[in-house]
Amino acid sequence: MKFFVRRLLLTIPILFLVSIMTFSLIHLIPGDPARMILGEDATAEAYQQLRHELGLDQPIIVQYFTWMGNVLQGDLGMSITDQVPVIDLIFQRLGPTIELTIGTFIVALLIAFPAGILSAVKRGTVLDYTSTFTALGGMSLPNFWFAMMAIIFFSVQLGWFPSSGYVSFFENPAQNLLAMVLPCLTTGLREAGVIMRMLRSTLLEVVNMDFVRTARAKGLNETATILGHVLRNAMIPVITTSGIMIAGLLGGLVVTESVFSIPGFGRLIIESVFKRDYVTVQGAILFTALLVVLVNLAVDLLYAIVDPRIKAGQVAAK
Structure with missing residues (x-):
């Protein structure tokens, strides 16, 4: 419990630094929200009036502390452009992104x-080379190209899945699942290569350790040895990689969301940047930072569950 509280308290300075960086950088982008809203033909009086209403005429330090x-x-x-509370916009767009992230992660793990x-078990065989080549190929192919090829083949040629669009699961579960198959598959194949390479490398390190040889000497079959001993001890780097992957997906699915016309969280940030909607960008990035910190906290807690020695080591260090 103390470990959890300590880690949670560490999020405060992290989020504070993120807020300063986000607020500073977004105001360095050329353009003016008031000018974007009114257009180039607006009068100087109308322009200054809108800037005053939005608080943009105040010093940037005052704007930061007010926000x-x-x-x-x-x-x-x-939101400056939509006149909707930013938190409402975030939760409207967060659902599709979370669904896409979960689907991507499941596809990646299954592969x-x-x-x-x-x-790892068949190291040096055709199966090993084929798996490695496929993983590297999946990591190398541009995500947008792979997504478009999937649309052409599975949607246009075969007609199995919708080419784009999003329907909420609560409105139409069947249509929702059909629409999410291609986005999750195209993104999941790329992420599968990352996890697969990490898992293979870690397994090859663990498989030659003394406790594995001892388990085999005791007559334990190969399947039980790999799944019961080797895999469990190889999970820490895989959990770390998975945590980084999930954190990145929560704010980095903008390409997939754009290709498949999914109204997700990443598209919200990009669209707000183009509109110079400072308030939405600041709120969305701060919210993203909070999600990333929470994912990392969950990863730290998983370490202690998968390998109790980590928790024991922390207690001994105290």
Whole structure:
């Protein structure tokens, strides 16, 4: 419990630094929200009036502390262009992104674990080379190209899945699942290569350790040795890689969301940057940072579950 609370408290300075960096960088982007809203033909009086209403005529340090004071009260502000609370925009767009992230992660695990284990066990064989080549190929192919090829083949040629669009699971579960197959598959194949390579490398390190040879000497069959001993001790680097992957997907699926016309969280940030909607960008990135910190916290807790020696080592260090 103390470990959890300590890690949670560490999120405060991290989020504070993220807020400063985000606020500073977004104001360095050329362009003016007031000018974007009114257009180039607006009068100087109307332009100055709107800047005053939006608080953009105040010094940047005043704008920051005003915004931060509202954030500490749970108010991320009002979108400049949409005139909707930023928190509402975030939760509207977060659902599709979380669904796409979960689907991508499931696809990646279903491919990476069998391929990684077989590649390590059958090291130096055709199966190992094939798995490695496929993993490297999946990591090398541009995501947008692979997505478009999947649309052409599975949607246009075969007609199995919708080519684009998004329907909420609560509105139409069957249509939702059909629409998410291609996005999850195209993104999951790329991420599977990352996890598969990490799993293979870690398994090859663990498989030659003394406790594995002892288990084999006791007559334990190869399957039980790999799944019961080797795999468990090889999971820490895989969990780390998976945590980094999930954190990256939560804010980095903008290409997949754009190709398949999914109204996700990544597209919200990009669209807000183009609109110079400072308030939405600041709130969305701060929220993303919070999600990343929480994912890393969950990864740290998983370490202690998978390998109790980590927790024991922390207690001994105290």
